[in-house]
Amino acid sequence: xxxxxxxxxxxxxxxxxxxxxxxxxxxxxxxxxxxxxxxxxxxxxxxxxxxxxxxxxxxxxxxxxxxxxxxxxxxxxxxxxxxxxxxxxxxxxxxxxxxxxxxxxxxxxxxxxxxxxxxxxxxxxxxxxxxxxxxxxxxxxxxxxxxxxxxxxxxxxxxxxxxxxxxxxxxxxxxxxxxxxxxxxxxxxxxxxxxxxxxxxxxxxxxxxxxxxxxxxxxxxxxxxxxxxxxxxxxxxxxxxxxxxxxxxxxxxxxxxxxxxxxxxxxxxxxxxxxx
Amino acid sequence: xxxxxxxxxxxxxxxxxxxxxxxxxxxxxxxxxxxxxxxxxxxxxxxxxxxxxxxxxxxxxxxxxxxxxxxxxxxxxxxxxxxxxxxxxxxxxxxxxxxxxxxxxxxxxxxxxxxxxxxxxxxxxxxxxxxxxxxxxxxxxxxxxxxxxxxxxxxxxxxxxxxxxxxxxxxxxxxxxxxxxxxxxxxxxxxxxxxxxxx
Numbered sequence: 001x002x003x004x005x006x007x008x009x010x011x012x013x014x015x016x017x018x019x020x021x022x023x024x025x026x027x028x029x030x031x032x033x034x035x036x037x038x039x040x041x042x043x044x045x046x047x048x049x050x051x052x053x054x055x056x057x058x059x060x061x062x063x064x065x066x067x068x069x070x071x072x073x074x075x076x077x078x079x080x081x082x083x084x085x086x087x088x089x090x091x092x093x094x095x096x097x098x099x100x101x102x103x104x105x106x107x108x109x110x111x112x113x114x115x116x117x118x119x120x121x122x123x124x125x126x127x128x129x130x131x132x133x134x135x136x137x138x139x140x141x142x143x144x145x146x147x148x149x150x151x152x153x154x155x156x157x158x159x160x161x162x163x164x165x166x167x168x169x170x171x172x173x174x175x176x177x178x179x180x181x182x183x184x185x186x187x188x189x190x191x192x193x194x195x196x197x198x199x200x201x202x203x204x205x206x207x208x209x210x211x212x213x214x215x216x217x218x219x220x221x222x223x224x225x226x227x228x229x230x231x232x233x234x235x236x237x238x239x240x241x242x243x244x245x246x247x248x249x250x251x252x253x254x255x256x257x258x259x260x261x262x263x264x265x266x267x268x269x270x271x272x273x274x275x276x
Numbered sequence: 277x278x279x280x281x282x283x284x285x286x287x288x289x290x291x292x293x294x295x296x297x298x299x300x301x302x303x304x305x306x307x308x309x310x311x312x313x314x315x316x317x318x319x320x321x322x323x324x325x326x327x328x329x330x331x332x333x334x335x336x337x338x339x340x341x342x343x344x345x346x347x348x349x350x351x352x353x354x355x356x357x358x359x360x361x362x363x364x365x366x367x368x369x370x371x372x373x374x375x376x377x378x379x380x381x382x383x384x385x386x387x388x389x390x391x392x393x394x395x396x397x398x399x400x401x402x403x404x405x406x407x408x409x410x411x412x413x414x415x416x417x418x419x420x421x422x423x424x425x426x427x428x429x430x431x432x433x434x435x436x437x438x439x440x441x442x443x444x445x446x447x448x449x450x451x452x453x454x455x456x457x458x459x460x461x462x463x464x465x466x467x468x469x470x471x472x473x474x475x
Binding site for chain 1: 342344345348349352373376377380381400401410413414422424425429431436437438439442443445446447448449450451460463464467471474
């Protein structure tokens with residue numbers, strides 16, 4: 001689920017922007033609402049282009065190369081099928097559940113739940129930071145885990161981020177493999193978990209063993225149902241905190257599959273490059 | 277035409293009243309970017325209906341976004357192959373799609389804050405680093421700007437290390453490969469119609 005969430009979040013990009021800061025105090029000098037004659041004027045975007053640079057100046061300034069993250073996707077038909085499945089799961093199961101979830105729990109509680117989930121993933125970040133030889137990050141992540149689990153009341157408050165200037169980081173076994181030179185391999189869309197690739201898929205498997213809920217085994221079955229339920233709650237909670245990013249991608253882009261694929265690969269590549 | 281002029285006058289008047297300026301402002305990239313975001317926030321913050329806010333926001337965004345530069349970078353090598361008519365149509369459709377998604381996103385705002393971190397200048401281009409502070413995380417959003425006259429204009433937005441323009445480019449490249457530039461324009465125009473109808 002983490003990768004699906006990552007991409008949902010990442011995907012804010014595709015929709016142009018996150019959300020804006022709205023302070024409740026202060027008023028605006030003029031209020032367009034008071035003018036009944038005020039109607040939308042479709043000021044054509046192009047009307048601003050007149051005063052701008054000449055085409056040749058612009059061409060000289062900007063590269064016209066096809067800089068894209070090339071994604072190797074030999075199993076695209078399968079992946080598109082999985083994408084379709086995940087889309088339906090999102091629209092008809094997870095989203096309705098998240099609506100109900102929001103109805104029961106107010107936003108501050110859902111934020112705390114999200115912080116809690118972030119905190120119990122600390123072992124993944126600590127071990128992988130160490131594996132990547134990032135001593136300072138391993139130290140910081142350990143510190144944050146200790147602070148959040150105590151002062152932050154079992155991790156329900158990310159005081160490390162909010163008060164100790166320890167910004168959140170994404171560190172996992174996929175980025176560890178990338179750090180030591182592993183390429184992404186081919187792109188793969190996993191059921192429920194969303195976009196991934198060979199490298200990050202292996203990473204997900206490895207990180208499972210560093211994720212505490214994985215040890216809450218409740219039966220002798222192949223599937224650890226406690227784990228599945230815990231992850232499902234996390235997914236529903238995260239969706240409830242997101243303002244319809246995935247919906248926007250599905251509705252507003254020409255090919256949502258390609259949009260998500262590119263956003264995922266760009267994001268993962270940047271994470272690995274950043275800490276090299 | 278008369279009504280358009282009247283409306284334009286009212287809009288200008290309102291913008292002037294709220295301290296907006298339709299003229300070029302001096303200032304560093306970060307100052308200019310901040311002033312646009314602040315203006316947008318004050319519009320979003322007031323009590324008027326979305327129908328009243330939308331044209332003002334469109335105006336503010338269109339002043340700061342360099343649609344042609346974004347369009348050109350999105351098509352990249354296909355830009356060189358496109359005819360002037362195709363380029364013009366692409367810029368129009370592209371800016372409408374971009375505006376739609378952008379406005380749709382900011383419509384859903386809640387109580388997030390924008391922090392302006394720093395800027396990086398390189399001759400006629402710059403990057404402004406910002407962060408959106410939400411209840412659970414800080415989302416880094418960087419704006420790539422270029423200097424046109426005295427205005428710093430946005431030609432790419434990088435959210436969580438993902439370039440918006442690159443993302444469009446990779447998608448559109450695949451579509452052009454399959455359906456040609458005219459096929460892409462048709463798809464964009466259909467999408468625009470669909471989005472306008474659903475509004």
